[in-house]
Amino acid sequence: MVITQIIILFISIFNNHVSARDCTVDILRPDSYFFNYFYYYYDDIPTRLIVPKENIHITSIKEGDKTIWNAGRGPKCFMLTIRLASDRPILLHISTLSQESSGYNLYKVAGEWRFDLIDTKEKATKALFEQRHIPKNRRIFTLDFFITKEDDQFAVMRFDIFKIPVRFHVPKLAHHATEVVYRRSSLWKATKKDEHCITVASHLKNLEPILICVVISDYNEITVLYFEKKDYFWRKLDPANFETRLKEAFDHVCRYAMEESRGLGDKLGGVEEMMDTS
Known part of the structure; x- marks a missing residue:
């Protein structure tokens, strides 16, 4: 979650300069065309990380055929962290595009995903540490x-x-x-x-x-x-x-994005002019 807060800073600097496609991710079978997918141990906790590829936002999360989260009109997801027990998802951290919150935590109990069981930092930390393989x-x-x-x-x-x-x-x-x-x-x-x-x-x-x-x-x-x-x-x-250093470092990324966007707009405008005169 510490890493999530750092990346949220990245996103808050950059988010206003790009448009993105909305997608649904299945945590059991993420589509490699739309998402990067990693498996690792985080502080001895088995973890999967799903990160959307360029210009992709997650607006819905499924487990097989069942929808377990939907952004609706709220912040969209830019990264999904999955903690595992016996190689099955048991904890989700949904990192969202919001400076007010680092996202949402869900805990799977008796086959159901619930927000209320880990709705505080203390509860979330306790549930997380229970998955450790020291x-x-x-x-x-x-x-x-x-x-x-x-x-x-x-x-x-x-x-x-x-x-x-x-x-x-x-x-x-x-x-x-x-x-x-x-x-x-x-x-x-x-x-x-x-x-x-x-x-x-x-x-x-x-x-x-x-x-x-x-x-x-x-x-x-x-x-x-x-x-x-x-x-x-x-x-x-x-x-x-x-x-402060992050904001300075990412300033050039934002400028590049805007220049790239303007360049694409100029190209599209040129194509439209050609079509109008043909």
Whole structure:
């Protein structure tokens, strides 16, 4: 959910500059033509992530033939996180295009999806932690987010959200990242028991990370650290400065989107003129 809040900031900056197609997603069989689909462990919790492809919004969510959520006139979904029990969906987090809320949580009980059982942060966190598969034996490693290919220690997820390039590094089950580095530069190192990095989320520019957040867990609470790459060095930011840097970084993306939109409009106008004179 921390990652969701960060991506909502991405979307809030960019959302007014694009139009998107409305789609329905089946959480059991997402259509690869419309959606990117990932499977991973998030803090030892089996998870699926569904992210719409370019210019796609989720307005309805189904489980097989049954509709379990509909946006109606409310905010649309830009990312769907599914927690699993025995490889079946049991928890859903619907990330929506709204600055007022990070989205909706649904909990499956006795075959029915319900909002009311996890309608507070405390209830949602408790339900989430119940799905953990805490390994008895853990393999300690250093997560280098300079590496862009998945290996036996961590998964790498790369996707665009409305042309915004994002990359996640997520440790695999039974692998605990107790240090986060970029090549030879160490950004964070565990200092207490059970402390480990569960995600490094990067905003990319020219395929290089320029702004990142490092999500830390000790199985009791989650902490987020923010960093900016400046003159080949990484420096720590507070949340307010991180948000400011994000807005600055995405300003060029918004300008590009508007220029691209105007260019497409000019081309369409030219086609219409040709058709009118033919």
